[in-house]
Amino acid sequence: MFGLAALRPSFIAAFATALFHLGPSAAADGFDFSPEQPGRIRAERNDAAIAAISPGFKFVTPGKFTVAVSPGGPPLATYATDARTVIGADPDYALAVADSFGLTLELVPIAWIDWPLGLTSGKYDAVISNVGVTEQRKEKFDFSSYRQGLHGFFVRADSAVTSIKEPKDAAGLRIIVGAGTSQERILLKWNDENVVAGLKPLELQYYDDEATSLVALASGRADVIVQPHAQLVFIAARDKNIKRVGTLSAGWPERSDVAITTRKGSGLADALTAATNGLIENGAYAKILDRWHLAEEALPKSETNPPGLPKS
8 A cells, every 4th residue: 555654743843944954044065145245157149149030029117137036945045144135046047048138137026836926927038947837838928938946856875775766766655745746646647667577665755845855854753755856955965965866758758848937928928038048058057057066957058938747
């Protein structure tokens, strides 16, 4: 029988914050959380990308590229040590695109759940906030891909688990995953394959927050944690007590990309795709990903409205 554990012992919740300091000012090797961001990558004006902007498109504020971003956590987007400046890979990428358009970047911090309504109502020109492409979202929005959607398998640094690449590698393991996520959907499919093959089922564990999940992993109550790869890369650099043993495409077995999101038919998507491909060609793209330890999530090229996760 498929094991589903929802373990929330009170002692774990009580000590989670004390054991794992998750604030935006937390230091980690190779990450700069200063508001000044001296290492930010700037880009050159891209006339071809500018020419691809539809003549009917009007920016929210003339002369500015207004972008919504959710400061959900490093390295993608978080607040700097001044608790005001939004920094991270997504803000850096937004800045490079604004440079490509010859515009000033205007970042609008939002709650991630609010981006669809805000974009539809015209509050910002685009969303650059780790939004994955899905076929359902493509009915209402346009997408310009800029990063692979990867999930990471991470274990304790002293774990005997060394590699997870396919369903059989996860057989019998206790895996922490977020409820209702694409990674949960994939792991449920993996479990079905293992059961048919006569292998041990996966045991999925669900927790209320990241801190509690990390304590469960550190204490040996779970074997593996699966989250978006970027988040776990930062945690591994900060805490130095977990290691990666595999990655998984958000659209397994197909690839699923993360993309700049715009209003359907607004006339900006092709220009954003051209801007991204320009950044790939001139090397600024790789420098941005390297700066935030995300080189493995690089795309060879950007596409407008690439294939997305199918409707469930």
